[in-house]
Amino acid sequence: MRTIILCLTIIIFSSLNAQISHSDAAVQLKNKGLKDLAAFEMLKDLTANVGHRLSGSAGYEKAVVWGKNALVKAGADSVWLEPVMIPKWVRGNVEKATASSAGRKYELTVCALGGSVGTSKEGVSGEVIEVHSFDEVKALGEKLKGKIIFYNRPFDKTKVNPGEAYGGAVNQRTSGAIEAAKAGAIGVLVRSMTNAIDDEPHTGAMRYVDSIPKIPAAAVSTIDANILSEVLKKERSVMVTLQLSAKTFPDVPSYNVIGELRGTEYPKEIIVVGGHLDSWDKGTGAHDDGSGIVQSIEVLRLIKSLNVRPKRTIRAVLYANEENGLKGGKAYAARESRLNEKHIAAIESDAGGFLPHGFGVSTDSIKYEKIRSYASLLEIVGAEKIHKGGGGADISTLQSLGTVQIGLDPDSQRYFDYHHSNNDTIDKVHPRELELGAIAMSILIWGISQDGL
Amino acid sequence: MRTIILCLTIIIFSSLNAQISHSDAAVQLKNKGLKDLAAFEMLKDLTANVGHRLSGSAGYEKAVVWGKNALVKAGADSVWLEPVMIPKWVRGNVEKATASSAGRKYELTVCALGGSVGTSKEGVSGEVIEVHSFDEVKALGEKLKGKIIFYNRPFDKTKVNPGEAYGGAVNQRTSGAIEAAKAGAIGVLVRSMTNAIDDEPHTGAMRYVDSIPKIPAAAVSTIDANILSEVLKKERSVMVTLQLSAKTFPDVPSYNVIGELRGTEYPKEIIVVGGHLDSWDKGTGAHDDGSGIVQSIEVLRLIKSLNVRPKRTIRAVLYANEENGLKGGKAYAARESRLNEKHIAAIESDAGGFLPHGFGVSTDSIKYEKIRSYASLLEIVGAEKIHKGGGGADISTLQSLGTVQIGLDPDSQRYFDYHHSNNDTIDKVHPRELELGAIAMSILIWGISQDGL
Numbered sequence: 001m002r003t004i005i006l007c008l009t010i011i012i013f014s015s016l017n018a019q020i021s022h023s024d025a026a027v028q029l030k031n032k033g034l035k036d037l038a039a040f041e042m043l044k045d046l047t048a049n050v051g052h053r054l055s056g057s058a059g060y061e062k063a064v065v066w067g068k069n070a071l072v073k074a075g076a077d078s079v080w081l082e083p084v085m086i087p088k089w090v091r092g093n094v095e096k097a098t099a100s101s102a103g104r105k106y107e108l109t110v111c112a113l114g115g116s117v118g119t120s121k122e123g124v125s126g127e128v129i130e131v132h133s134f135d136e137v138k139a140l141g142e143k144l145k146g147k148i149i150f151y152n153r154p155f156d157k158t159k160v161n162p163g164e165a166y167g168g169a170v171n172q173r174t175s176g177a178i179e180a181a182k183a184g185a186i187g188v189l190v191r192s193m194t195n196a197i198d199d200e201p202h203t204g205a206m207r208y209v210d211s212i213p214k215i216p217a218a219a220v221s222t223i224d225a226n227i228l229s230e231v232l233k234k235e236r237s238v239m240v241t242l243q244l245s246a247k248t249f250p251d252v253p254s255y256n257v258i259g260e261l262r263g264t265e266y267p268k269e270i271i272v273v274g275g276h277l278d279s280w281d282k283g284t285g286a287h288d289d290g291s292g293i294v295q296s297i298e299v300l301r302l303i304k305s306l307n308v309r310p311k312r313t314i315r316a317v318l319y320a321n322e323e324n325g326l327k328g329g330k331a332y333a334a335r336e337s338r339l340n341e342k343h344i345a346a347i348e349s350d351a352g353g354f355l356p357h358g359f360g361v362s363t364d365s366i367k368y369e370k371i372r373s374y375a376s377l378l379e380i381v382g383a384e385k386i387h388k389g390g391g392g393a394d395i396s397t398l399q400s401l402g403t404v405q406i407g408l409d410p411d412s413q414r415y416f417d418y419h420h421s422n423n424d425t426i427d428k429v430h431p432r433e434l435e436l437g438a439i440a441m442s443i444l445i446w447g448i449s450q451d452g453l
Numbered sequence: 454m455r456t457i458i459l460c461l462t463i464i465i466f467s468s469l470n471a472q473i474s475h476s477d478a479a480v481q482l483k484n485k486g487l488k489d490l491a492a493f494e495m496l497k498d499l500t501a502n503v504g505h506r507l508s509g510s511a512g513y514e515k516a517v518v519w520g521k522n523a524l525v526k527a528g529a530d531s532v533w534l535e536p537v538m539i540p541k542w543v544r545g546n547v548e549k550a551t552a553s554s555a556g557r558k559y560e561l562t563v564c565a566l567g568g569s570v571g572t573s574k575e576g577v578s579g580e581v582i583e584v585h586s587f588d589e590v591k592a593l594g595e596k597l598k599g600k601i602i603f604y605n606r607p608f609d610k611t612k613v614n615p616g617e618a619y620g621g622a623v624n625q626r627t628s629g630a631i632e633a634a635k636a637g638a639i640g641v642l643v644r645s646m647t648n649a650i651d652d653e654p655h656t657g658a659m660r661y662v663d664s665i666p667k668i669p670a671a672a673v674s675t676i677d678a679n680i681l682s683e684v685l686k687k688e689r690s691v692m693v694t695l696q697l698s699a700k701t702f703p704d705v706p707s708y709n710v711i712g713e714l715r716g717t718e719y720p721k722e723i724i725v726v727g728g729h730l731d732s733w734d735k736g737t738g739a740h741d742d743g744s745g746i747v748q749s750i751e752v753l754r755l756i757k758s759l760n761v762r763p764k765r766t767i768r769a770v771l772y773a774n775e776e777n778g779l780k781g782g783k784a785y786a787a788r789e790s791r792l793n794e795k796h797i798a799a800i801e802s803d804a805g806g807f808l809p810h811g812f813g814v815s816t817d818s819i820k821y822e823k824i825r826s827y828a829s830l831l832e833i834v835g836a837e838k839i840h841k842g843g844g845g846a847d848i849s850t851l852q853s854l855g856t857v858q859i860g861l862d863p864d865s866q867r868y869f870d871y872h873h874s875n876n877d878t879i880d881k882v883h884p885r886e887l888e889l890g891a892i893a894m895s896i897l898i899w900g901i902s903q904d905g906l
Contacts, residue, residue, distance in 0.1 A: 031611040158484040160834055160889070195885065355864055357806075357835075381613055383811075411808055411864065413885045432866050434650065436613070 018330070019308045020053040022450070026377045026443045031301050038301060040431035042070055042294040043353070047284035047426045054114075054281040056088025057253050060297060063277050064255050067293065067318045071259030073302035076316070078208055078262070081255035084331035086321040088252050090113055091281055094247030097189065097218060099128065099228060101235040108228065110218040111201040112246040113173060113190065114280065114324050117214045123243030124148070124187045124216060130232050134179045145184035148240045150232075151176045152191045152225055155416070161350070162195055162416045165407055169193055173204050177217040187242045188217040191225040196417040199223045203280050204420045206323045206344040216244045256328045260315040261300055263449065264290035269312040271448050272346035272403070273299045273441055276322030276394055283424035287415060291353025291434055293318050295408075298438035310449035312344070319394040323348070326393055333397035343403040344453045348392025352418075353434035356383040359444065360390015362405040367453055371406070374447045383440035385409065405445070408437055460606050472761045475903070479830045479896045487732040488890040491754060493884035495523055495747040496806070500737035500879045503826060507567075507734040509541025509705050515706050516730050520746065520771045524712030527754035529769070531715070534708035537784035539774040541705050542568055542733055545698030548643065550671060552581065552681060554688040561681065563671040564654040565628060566643065567733065567777050570667045576696030577601070577640045577669060583685050587624070588633045598637035601693045603685075604629045605644045605678055608869070615648055615869045616804070621762055626657050630670040640695045642671040644678040647832045651868040652676045656733050657873045658777045669697045671752055677687055709781045713768040714753055716902065722765040723854070724901050725799035726752045726894055729775030729847055736877035740868060744806025744887055746771055748861075751891035756899055763902035765797070772847040775803070778823040786850035797855040797906045801845025805871075806887035807864035809836040812897065813843015815858040817888055824859070836893035838862065859897070861890055 018030075033039075050066050053059035064081065071079040074101070097108040112118075126146050131137055132153040137144065151172035170193055177188045192202035201219040208214045232238055241418060257277060263269060275292020279285025296316040320328030332338075346354035346358070356379065361371050368388060375384040391405030399405060410433075418424040473481075486492075499784045503519050506512035524532040565571075579599050584590055585606040590597065604625035608618035625647055630641045642815065645655035651739040654672040667730075673681070685691055710730060716722060728745020732738025749769040756767060773781030800812070811831065814824050821841060828837040844858030852858060863886070871877040 016853075030613065034613070035610045037610075158487045160483065160487070162885075355866055411890075413808055413883055430866055432615075436866075 018237050018355060020306060022377055022447055025306055026174050028306055029442045029446070030380055030439050032305050034432065035301055037431045037435050039294045039298040039434045039438045040429065042297060043286060043290050043429060043434065044426055045340040046290050046294065047286050051284050052281050053277065053279050053285060055086040055278045055324060057250065057281065060278055064257055067257035070297050071257065071300065071316060074297045075304040076259030076261060076300050081257055081258040082332065082335060083253060083272055084256055084320050084327050085251040086327045087325045088249040088256045089324060090247050090249065092118065092247060093244050094245035095218060096243045097220065098241045099231070099238055101231060101238040108224040109199050109201055109221040110189065111203050111282065112219045112244045113206040113219055114203050114245045115206050115248065116217045116244060118244045118246045119216050119242060123241045125239060126186050128228070128232065128238045128240045130229055137179050141183055144180065147185050148187040148189060148242060149176070149180040149185045150189045150228060152229055154191060155195045157195060161412050163412050165195065166193055167414055173219070174206055177206055177215050178209055178212055179210050181213045182217045185215060187215050189240065190217065191218045192219045192222050194416045194419065197222045200421040200423050202380055202419060202421040203282055207242045216242055218242060218244060254320055256320050256332050257318040258315060259300060260313055261303060261310055263312040264309045265311040267313050268341050269452065270315050270341050270343050271312060271445050272315050272317050272343060272395060272398070274317035274319055274394055275320040275327065275349050278321050278323055280323055280420045282420060283418070283422045284426065286424050286426045286429050287352040287418055288347060288420065288424055289322065289350045291429060292349035295349045295434065295438040296351065296443060299442045299445060302438065302442045307439055310446065312449045312452065314449055315444055322394050324409040329394040331398040333401065338401070343398050343401050345404040345406060345448055346395035346398050347406040347408065347445065348395045349408040349437060349441065350392045351408065351412065352410050352415040353429045353437060354414065355433040356381065356440040357409045357411065358383050358385030358387065360387055360407045360409055362389055362391050370453060374444050377443050377447060379404055381436050381440050408441055410437055462477045473759060475830055475900055478759055478899050479833050481759055482895045482899065483833055483892050485758050486755055486888045487885065488889050489747040490884045492747045492751040492812055492887045492891045493882065495750060495851065496739060496743050496882060496887065499743050499747065500739050504737050505734045506730065506732050506738065508539040508731045508777060509702065510734065513707060513731055517710055520730055523750050524710065524753065524769060527750045528757040529714060529753050532712040534593045534710055535763050535788060537704060537773050537780050538704040538710055539707045539780045540778045541702040542777060543700050543702065545571065545700060547698035548671060549696045550673065551694045552684070552691055554684060554691040559788055561677040562652050562654055562674040563642065564656050564735065564778040566659040566670045567736045568659050568701065569657050569670045569697060569699045571699045571834060572669050572695060578692060578694040579639050581681070581685065581691045581693045583682055590632050590636055592716055594636055594681045597633065600638050601635040601642060601695060602629065602638045602900055603642045603681060605682055607644060608648045610648060612805030613863050615864050618648065619646055619869055626672070630659055630668050631662055631665055634666045634668045638668060640668050642673045642693065643670065645672045645674060646677050647869045647872065650675045653874040655872060655874040655875050656735055671695060671697060681839045707773055709773050709785050710771040711768060712753060713766055714756060714763055716765040717762045718764040718767050721794050723768050723794050723796050723903065724765060724898050725768050725770050725796060725848060726769035726898055727772055727847055727852070728802050729781065730771040731774050731776055733873045735873060736871070737873045737879065738790055739877050739879045739882050740805040740871055741873065741877055742775065745802035748802045748806065748887065748891040748894060752895045752898060755891065763899065765902045765905065767898055767902055775847050782847040782850040784853065791854070796851050796854050797850050798857040798859060798901055799848035800859040800861065800898065801848045802890060802894065803845045804860040804861065804865065805863050805868040806882045806890060807867065809834065809890040809893040810862045810864065811836050811838030811840065813840055813860045813862055815842055815844050820857050823906055824838035827897050830896050830900060831893055834889050834893050861894055863890055
């Protein structure tokens with residue numbers, strides 16, 4: 001009897017442990033990743049040979065080809081494109097704001113916000129009114145008619161996580177033009193969304209509603225925002241002329257780019273790892289979200305290198321059009337073939353390629369505890385902080401399918417210094433920090449692929 | 454009876470909580486720190502107006518004056534200098550290594566290791582032999598006579614903490630010349646102590662023993678180490694001529710710089726916070742250890758801003774000569790006035806001004822648990838990882854006095870990219886990351902100053 005129990009124990013034990021223990025897998029993933037530093041090599045290639053890649057641009061189309069090739073090279077079992085219609089907004093050559101007061105002129109460093117209408121060649125001209133909130137806009141009401149509104153509420157520096165500070169300021173950028181136009185304003189300047197004090201304007205998505213006039217909107221560098229604010233304290237009246245050549249074209253066809261390692265036992269159970277392949281048309285989108293893209297591809301390459309097939313399918317999705325439409329995420333989730341698949345978890349990396357601290361997880365408490373049980377494995381790369389709440393814009397469209405939402409949590413201090421600006425370039429990315437994020441995701445995904453969720 | 458107990462409870466409670474709760478203090482320290490970002494302003498000043506500050510140099514003497522003034526400005530109750538004799542080693546203008554083989558010549562990017570002897574004007578010339586360990590040196594034995602030894606064991610990239618990789622490689626730098634000279638070698642080249650692949654040589658301390666010939670030793674950039682290694686695979690024989698003008702002078706008198714906030718209840722119980730004021734003579738010592746210096750001063754400024762006096766004395770010590778002698782740390786601990794003081798804890802920041810993760814603590818298990826109890830307060834800045842083992846070179850001299858040794862633990866990925874090289878400059882320091890380290894130390898030190906240890 002004892003012998004039988006022992007045998008059974010051995011059989012169960014070896015079956016549970018398949019061909020490799022989770023901790024052995026973690027060590028192998030770590031060593032392979034840190035030796036090769038392949039995510040950074042991919043990112044160098046993407047940023048140097050594709051560059052920025054806004055939806056609807058030639059850069060995005062190059063990125064689609066790049067992504068397909070990179071997934072093949074990483075060893076994906078299959079690589080394919082899924083069609084999606086994406087917006088096409090073009091900045092053009094002109095983005096200029098000239099402030100004048102008491103006979104002096106000053107050029108502000110600005111850039112059009114993504115989606116802004118353009119102006120006539122002469123631009124729009126009006127007196128600048130500085131505000132810090134929509135309440136202030138409402139209170140000023142009629143006084144704003146014909147004016148240019150300057151939203152200048154800075155990041156709250158006392159927030160330890162600049163992402164929180166961004167959350168507290170970004171409505172100026174996204175909805176500022178709507179609120180200003182309601183009050184009769186003719187244009188909008190928005191302080192760049194960053195803690196950094198420099199002369200780079202940070203673009204980003206803004207919205208209109210059809211029932212309200214669409215007025216041009218531009219980001220102004222934090223240095224020029226500070227100068228303008230100081231000048232406004234001194235001068236009775238400051239005029240600004242804003243000239244933008246931005247234009248929106250009809251949507252164009254493009255693709256999400258997808259590659260996967262097919263699961264041996266439950267191939268229809270899918271774990272998505274992804275980021276967005278599009279970027280803004282400033283810098284080269286190295287952190288946002290080139291990092292998430294190359295980390296997602298690297299997850300496949302690293303797990304492939306284990307030489308043990310995953311039981312469930314691990315799928316890297318390079319989403320189209322996160323920045324100004326989320327059309328990629330929506331199309332992926334809505335595709336008919338998804339009905340035959342069960343997306344058990346989705347992990348997004350879209351917070352920069354910095355040192356990973358852990359993961360944010362949105363799911364029920366039972367699955368949350370299952371995810372948390374991988375913390376001890378993640379300690380090997382210092383990414384063991386698991387907390388409730390997290391995910392990413394692209395994968396949020398899978399929520400309706402019951403998919404557990406997971407977001408990689410890297411260091412956050414430097415992200416918004418670069419975000420959506422010419423500063424977002426490869427020299428801001430550290431090869432080992434980037435790789436450690438890919439390794440952390442690989443460890444977690446490998447666990448889920450073997451254990452289910 | 455109940456009333457009496459209630460009253461006593463209230464009295465004890467309000468006495469324990471003094472004028473401010475630990476968590477209120479933590480919030481105030483965080484907000485004040487992140488609003489002012491004063492540590493970075495100090496570091497800009499130190500690096501721009503003092504620059505590098507090797508022991509025995511004019512730079513170090515300027516740093517002493519700078520440190521004194523900065524402590525006064527931060528609001529220390531008293532600021533003073535304590536004398537210490539420190540070494541004086543001067544690099545001079547010549548550091549040159551020329552490799553030649555098969556009629557080709559190649560200049561290697563090198564710098565003298567700290568403490569190296571110089572060469573004659575013509576330098577030393579010999580065939581280069583690449584080795585990776587002292588065992589290899591011993592095995593080669595006689596064959597190394599008259600040769601130049603090239604230590605080329607790189608960092609182990611698979612170590613997640615580059616500090617561990619440094620620990621596994623640095624004996625080549627510290628003791629390589631001794632081991633090489635034992636075998637009759639005439640000079641030493643050492644691969645720079647870094648994971649980075651670039652063309653900057655990284656200096657650092659090396660030793661001699663009097664019974665063995667003192668041979669010149671230089672660091673070579675990782676790019677040139679890789680090239681030299683490749684050439685050695687191809688060519689039968691590569692010669693190197695090494696020319697160094699380095700020279701050691703007699704010790705000179707200088708100072709540790711000290712400032713404190715005097716404790717109200719137990720002024721003789723002291724918590725030291727410190728770093729080292731000296732740096733190598735490359736770059737401007739922004740991370741190593743300008744960061745630790747300005748963070749230590751910032752701790753006084755932040756705690757002063759609470760407007761509640763600490764019960765125990767908080768003392769910032771800007772140590773002399775950590776890099777090549779530890780004379781500052783030794784003199785501080787050996788000073789007679791220390792006998793009247795009880796150093797309950799010492800915290801050192803000497804691992805770079807990066808985002809703090811927590812603290813390493815060397816003490817007995819009871820005091821360790823007391824320190825760990827502050828983790829929940831430290832969560833406010835994400836610095837709650839407390840682990841066993843830690844401290845710093847300067848404060849290690851207080852171990853014999855029974856002082857709890859604590860080291861601030863920041864992100865470690867980038868530190869050795871800059872360490873002891875021209876890359877260690879202010880642009881590598883992030884104002885908020887630096888400040889968060891100062892805030893984390895302030896929170897911990899405030900707790901200990903009120904509760905004792």
